Amino acid sequence: MTIANPTLKLFNSLTGRKELFVPADPKRVTVYVCGPTVYDYAHIGNARSAVVFDVLFRLLRDVYGADGVVYARNITDVDDKIIARFQEQHRQDQQEQQEQQSQAGNQTIDQLTDFYAAAYNRDLAALGCLPPTLQPRARENMPAIIALIQRLLDRGHAYVAEGHVLFAVKSFADYGQLAKRRVEEMVAGARVEVAPYKQDPCDFVLWKPSPPIAGASFDSPWCHGRPGWHIECSAMIAAVLGDEIDIHAGGADLKFPHHENEIAQSRCAHDTPVLAHTWLHNGFLTVGGEKMSKSLGNFRYAWQCWRQTAAVDEEDAVVLLRQPQAVRLQLLSAHYRQPLNWPNVGDRGIEPASQHDGLIEDCYSLFHQAGGASGDDFWQQQQEVVATPDNPVRLALLDDLNTPLAISRLTALYQQARGGKANGKGAAGDAADGKEQALIQLLAGGRLLGLFADAPSAFFRAMPAATKDTGSTAAPATGGDDGLQDGQIAALLHQRQTARAARDFAAADTIKQTLTSHNILIQDTADGTTLYKRPHDPDWRTG
């Protein structure tokens, strides 16, 4: 595997600088991203993190080869919030006996975590995220977690107090390195939990006692209980990737204390100079300038951004409000380290169309046009296409994942491929060839961003009906099926032609309005024929 142009630069939170990324082993680049705690659906801000680092995964695969990258994203299925959620659900079920088991009908904690883990993976798949190479779960790694805690005890970095096992922050000189904080400063103005059994206010829990709870408590050498929040990641990283990894990523709010504590645990247990060489942290989604969060209540579930219900039993019955790919592009429309403003939900409760919805559709139109009879031939032939080293989208991503720039480059490739805005310098002879190449690189560049996974025909079949802001108070169209058959449309168009020929424009426009009200778009052409299409059709039909 040749490594093409391996000049990936990434902003490393650990050093505070943009650095050239150099993996320890180019044949096995190791990446760990903090995954979800599965007690609820992911909101769109959670999805941002996964989407951003999915782009990283794709770029690394491009540079180091698909087999050269190991990407682990955990599932946290042991957590106080999960227990709380389960008990709350249980109470509700008892209160509303007559109600049919709603979303999950989760009888056990196992079922609850499995349910939300599956929902998480499904939402991300819809957003075009590749499955991670590995998806370790906390509960399945309990022996590794316990062994790691024991190791920290043996090495004098942890102690037992009143049934708890605690990490001794004082035993680790570099504590605070990632967050760039000093322990004394934190304690000073601090809101750290000062428990009497802590040797130092900043010490944090590795293991805590718990009464037996099916699926959420475990035996250990110290007491029956469950692990603290941070130890699972340390244990799973070591278990599936190694003691020292190349990249560790997550949301900016995980930097402290979560990642700081991971570093302390892992480095003290393994006696390593770093846990990860490169640390990446993504910024938040904001709503009206405020961080989107569950506690503020200003969040949207990811699925709400493109479908009406979370139910997925019958895919065909699900009404798409928007293309999930367009939601993905919107998530990538700001640089990952910056905050990204998420528009307020409109009166009708649906996500406003983003400014990039049109680009996806336009690109697909080109693929479809290039795709022969089925419309999919081009897309099929280019299944294995990769970006050239100088693909402008690729170059933008190599510079610290500059996705906004990449999107503008995508737009330029689209213009080139379509032959419009003749700023393409390939004016020399091979204009057609240049367009063809641009189209291929448009597809390849888009795939680096995680777009264009669907075949054109499938994409257009799934197109939501036009819900352009018509000011109508009616519910959004539920699919654009309007009862008008092709024959009826042709007849109406014929009538309109006749009226136009007679210069009876009032009659002609009445017919046009009828068609428009049925979501049929029409287009008169220079040769006198009239074309029409429904919003989800890729091509104009002759009428």
Next chain:
RNA sequence: GGCCGGGUGGCAGAGUGGUUAUGCAGGGGCCUGCAAAGCCUCGUACGUCGGUUCAAUUCCGGUCCCGGCCUCCA
């Protein structure tokens, strides 16, 4: 209080020591009976005050705002 990050045209959002992305919205034009589609085109923005410089939105300093983290959080 400590530590980060940011203030760019109507909105969103890149970037750069001098030629000033991109998208959305908007204006004008071609085309059209009218539209649609397409094409062409326009808007010279960088919080504020100083400094460095031939030249600063871009570098430095002050200042004013805004956001995040320090507690569960992507």
